[in-house]
Amino acid sequence: MAWFYRCFQPSVVQSTANSVQQVRDTLWKDVRTHVTNARARRRNVMPGLLPRDMRAEQAANHFAMGFTTNDAGGSGTERAQGQHNDFHLWVFEEAEGIPEFMYDAVKRQFTGNTVRLWLLIANPKTSSSTFQEMKLHPLALAFRLSLLDFPNVWNGTSEVPGGTGRDTFNAWIEDQRTFGCEVVPAHDEARHTFSVPWAVPKAGGGVHPAGTVFAPKRGFLYGALGIPPSGGGGDTFISAGRFDACRDREIVPAPLIEETHPARSGLLRSAWIAAASGTTPGRSTPWPAACCASRRPSRARRSWTRSPARTAMCKLSHGRRGDWPRRA
Numbered sequence: 484m485a486w487f488y489r490c491f492q493p494s495v496v497q498s499t500a501n502s503v504q505q506v507r508d509t510l511w512k513d514v515r516t517h518v519t520n521a522r523a524r525r526r527n528v529m530p531g532l533l534p535r536d537m538r539a540e541q542a543a544n545h546f547a548m549g550f551t552t553n554d555a556g557g558s559g560t561e562r563a564q565g566q567h568n569d570f571h572l573w574v575f576e577e578a579e580g581i582p583e584f585m586y587d588a589v590k591r592q593f594t595g596n597t598v599r600l601w602l603l604i605a606n607p608k609t610s611s612s613t614f615q616e617m618k619l620h621p622l623a624l625a626f627r628l629s630l631l632d633f634p635n636v637w638n639g640t641s642e643v644p645g646g647t648g649r650d651t652f653n654a655w656i657e658d659q660r661t662f663g664c665e666v667v668p669a670h671d672e673a674r675h676t677f678s679v680p681w682a683v684p685k686a687g688g689g690v691h692p693a694g695t696v697f698a699p700k701r702g703f704l705y706g707a708l709g710i711p712p713s714g715g716g717g718d719t720f721i722s723a724g725r726f727d728a729c730r731d732r733e734i735v736p737a738p739l740i741e742e743t744h745p746a747r748s749g750l751l752r753s754a755w756i757a758a759a760s761g762t763t764p765g766r767s768t769p770w771p772a773a774c775c776a777s778r779r780p781s782r783a784r785r786s787w788t789r790s791p792a793r794t795a796m797c798k799l800s801h802g803r804r805g806d807w808p809r810r811a
Contacts, residue, residue, distance in 0.1 A: 484514055484547060485521075485529045487572040491598060493545035494570035498537075499552075499563075501580045506549040510576045511537045544568070554584045563588035569597040578614045579605035586613050607711035615711060627709045631677060639681070649681070655707055656697060657686040662706055664697035674698045675710055 488496050500506045514529070521528040529547070532539040537549035552562045563585055573589050575581050593599045605614050618625045630652050634642040639649045655662040670676045676698045683691040691697075701712040 484572065484574060485517060487570075487600065488539060488545075488547045489528055489530075491570035493542055493568075494572065495544070495566055495568045496547035496572045496574070497566065498547075498549040498574040498576065499581065499585060500576035501551075503551045505576060506551055507537055510574070511549050552585075554582060560584045560588045560591070564591045566592050567594060567596075571596050571598070572600045573602070575601075575603045575605075575614075577605055578603035579608055579612050581614075583613055586617075606705050607709065608705050610711040610713065629708045629710075631679075631708065652707065653683050655703060656683055656691075659686075659700075662703040663700045664703055665700070666691065667696050667698045670696055671698065675704060675708065677708075 484496050484498065487494060498506060498510055500510060515532070518527075518529045518532055529539050531541040531546070538546065539548075540546040554560075571592065573592075575585070589601060593601070603614055603617060607615065609615065617623055630636045630647055633647060634640065635646045635648045636652045641648065656664045667674070667676060670678075676696050678694050678696050680693050682693050683695065685691060699708060699710075704710045704712045
């Protein structure tokens with residue numbers, strides 16, 4: 484938010500969440516923390532930030548704000564829309580729970596902008612919300628934020644002040660009430676299994692050695708790994724885990740037709756040549772007359788039928804199965 488507000492002038496930055504407390508005490512608290520840390524380094528990254536309000540303003544057409552509204556009387560979309568600017572940023576905090584009318588309002592505002600960005604942040608508790616449907620938009624870029632990629636957890640340090648640490652991550656693995664993971668013998672892409680290169684303390688004492696394979700439960704999936712849990716209704720042919728693994732798997736090209744034996748290839752090549760010329764190899768008489776003109780069983784026809792190469796030539800010449808020479 485501070486980056487867009489600073490780099491694009493004049494611009495409008497709007498932000499919302501499920502409640503005014505989330506906007507004020509979560510989203511804008513982090514904005515103020517960032518601005519304060521930057522000021523300690525003698526940088527003013529958000530000029531015009533008001534001391535107690537969810538707003539920063541430098542001009543009538545250059546400001547950042549946070550707000551919430553409702554859909555009372557079915558007019559929530561009208562109360563949220565109305566801004567049309569060259570440079571416009573919308574931020575949805577906890578987007579999984581933001582109502583549908585807010586999505587409609589933003590879509591109506593994004594018309595004719597020079598630069599428009601829409602940032603949606605959420606813990607993906609479901610796979611069928613409006614937030615999840617937005618990933619299917621042709622211009623959408625989806626990023627999965629997992630604690631397994633977070634420096635504080637992976638490195639066991641405090642590189643990100645106030646971020647989740649490795650101790651909290653380990654406790655969540657053993658928290659079978661809210662999050663929790665199961666120990667399984669081998670990796671299973673359908674269950675989003677993972678392993679870590681450090682020992683994880685057990686709740687009742689002892690440790691899980693490094694390399695132990697864990698299968699996350701529902702709460703751990705969306706709360707720690709950023710993965711929407713499957714519905715579990717039995718109406719899905721391919722699980723979400725297997726689908727994600729298929730998208731990430733490297734594609735190795737393979738020939739659609741297996742290479743045939745050289746001798747067999749030579750026989751087929753001879754059959755094609757014979758079909759084009761209308762004669763059989765080693766015979767001056769056109770082969771359709773020799774193999775199919777007579778309907779009477781004969782030794783010649785029996786020997787012709789027994790030859791795989793000659794049978795192939797007959798099939799190439801006659802499209803109807805009834806015209807092929809039959810064994811007498």
